[in-house]
Amino acid sequence: MQYHTPGSFEDAIAIASFAEGVTRFLAGGTDVLVQLRADIVTPDNLIDVKHIDGVTKIEREDSGWRIGIAVSGAEMSEHPDLHNEWPGIVEAMDLVGSTQIQGRATLTGNLCNGSPAADSVPAMIAAGVSVSVAGPNGTRKVAVEDIPVAPGRTSLEKGELISAVHIPARGSDGADAYLRFIPRTEMDIAVVGCGVNLRRDGKTITEARVSLGAVAPTALLVEEAAEAIIGTALDDAALETLAAAASAACNPIDDKRGTIKFRKHVAGVLARRTAKIAYERAGASI
Amino acid sequence: MSMVHVTATVNDDEVEFLCDPRETLLDVLRDRLGLTGAKEGCGTGDCGACSVTVDGRLVCSCLMLGAEAEGKSIATVEGIADGENLHPLQEKFIEHAALQCGICTPGILVATKALLEKNPDPTETEVRYWLAGNLCRCTGYDKIIRAVMDTASDLRKAS
Ligand SMILES: Cc1cc2nc3c(=O)[nH]c(=O)nc-3n(C[C@H](O)[C@H](O)[C@H](O)COP(=O)(O)OP(=O)(O)OC[C@H]3O[C@@H](n4cnc5c(N)ncnc54)[C@H](O)[C@@H]3O)c2cc1C
Ligand code: FES
Numbered sequence A: 001m002q003y004h005t006p007g008s009f010e011d012a013i014a015i016a017s018f019a020e021g022v023t024r025f026l027a028g029g030t031d032v033l034v035q036l037r038a039d040i041v042t043p044d045n046l047i048d049v050k051h052i053d054g055v056t057k058i059e060r061e062d063s064g065w066r067i068g069i070a071v072s073g074a075e076m077s078e079h080p081d082l083h084n085e086w087p088g089i090v091e092a093m094d095l096v097g098s099t100q101i102q103g104r105a106t107l108t109g110n111l112c113n114g115s116p117a118a119d120s121v122p123a124m125i126a127a128g129v130s131v132s133v134a135g136p137n138g139t140r141k142v143a144v145e146d147i148p149v150a151p152g153r154t155s156l157e158k159g160e161l162i163s164a165v166h167i168p169a170r171g172s173d174g175a176d177a178y179l180r181f182i183p184r185t186e187m188d189i190a191v192v193g194c195g196v197n198l199r200r201d202g203k204t205i206t207e208a209r210v211s212l213g214a215v216a217p218t219a220l221l222v223e224e225a226a227e228a229i230i231g232t233a234l235d236d237a238a239l240e241t242l243a244a245a246a247s248a249a250c251n252p253i254d255d256k257r258g259t260i261k262f263r264k265h266v267a268g269v270l271a272r273r274t275a276k277i278a279y280e281r282a283g284a285s286i
Numbered sequence B: 001m002s003m004v005h006v007t008a009t010v011n012d013d014e015v016e017f018l019c020d021p022r023e024t025l026l027d028v029l030r031d032r033l034g035l036t037g038a039k040e041g042c043g044t045g046d047c048g049a050c051s052v053t054v055d056g057r058l059v060c061s062c063l064m065l066g067a068e069a070e071g072k073s074i075a076t077v078e079g080i081a082d083g084e085n086l087h088p089l090q091e092k093f094i095e096h097a098a099l100q101c102g103i104c105t106p107g108i109l110v111a112t113k114a115l116l117e118k119n120p121d122p123t124e125t126e127v128r129y130w131l132a133g134n135l136c137r138c139t140g141y142d143k144i145i146r147a148v149m150d151t152a153s154d155l156r157k158a159s
């Protein structure tokens, strides 16, 4: 295994483009090292992205935020303003692992590892987050929902890496939330995860995005669920339709952590609860 | 396999070592630097027995490469006592019998020292969440939590 520490994205792209065999990027390493040590994936080339200029910064960008690809979950939680604007994203990332894992794990790593149960991914999809993908042919912006294509696989091509995460402007009268179900209170993988982001005008919801994790091969953007609450005051009927749409969107597997039937049910329950939190955070009362 | 040359600070001492790029920081600490305080319980980030701080941030040394330590400042359990004088946390762990086999103890001491530096007045719930990634198979945690709460209260009185 060759260990590389490029100082710029150009160098990282050049190394990745010409690398033979298996290539991995090293952000926090909390997935890469587990896979390396368990002999699941031993990269031929490991490209540490933490020496690239600017990757450890959280910065304002077009009234939204630009999160560097090496920013850890702990740094996101400690940021004075990020949580006020995007509590759902910050809390979703904070659910990843323990204090020790938080010291290293990144949003980008969580996304690019490609786990269907990755906690930050539904929160980012609901929030409308996009990423810059840098490669030999330049840089393009891609919506988070278009990055994972199957468990463990992303749409990134050889030589490409994510160079930044872009969180949109919060704007007024809006808020987001993320909830997951696990059988314990800490240190477990989501059986279902749900992200909701919405905006209201008075009591009426004018915009919404709903995303579900761990219920399909990749995290889902569930448009029917969003439509169920747009134009409503999140009354019981709207919540009922929302829950049904969330359950119907699921295409889960049966495993030791949850059966198909259970996961579908929980998706509906979590969608209701998450939407209520987002609605209240947006300043509305039910 | 080319070895990586690394210069870092461990418990305030400058160290230099050569390591295989696949070696973890935990392997380096134990096998190259002779610091066997950090333990390998799982090697997968679950148990926290390998906890150290890197530039003040609590991490699992089993999930970091030795090569990544270049230029970093690492603190392990060996640096907690001041010569023969135990750190208040270490004294309280003995007083409260907060350890049995002791495998988890170095990691828990490093983790709780980091907590008290960040938050000198934690609630019991905060201590338990902070330590969610430090497993103990012996004590049932209660004595650990009591030792930490007691230390925190003593340190607050002393300051
Ligand atoms: C004990 C433990 C508990 C955990 N609990 C959770 C949990 O509750 N929820 C959860 O979702 N996850 C959990 N995880 C998984 C892991 O911590 C997260 O997925 C984490 O966010 C990964 O980030 P990282 O920076 O460590 O990624 P790394 O391990 O550094 O990288 C992960 C993947 O992303 C790729 N990658 C990294 N950066 C880039 C880039 N810039 N461009 C392109 N590809 C890139 C790498 O090639 C690799 O394939 C847990 C892991 C452990 C060890
Ligand atoms: S040995 Fe590192 S967490 Fe268990």
Ligand code: FES
Binding pocket: B098, B099, B100, B101, B102, B103, B104, B105, B135, B136, B137, B138, B139
């Ligand atoms: S004292 Fe034995 S594992 Fe904690």
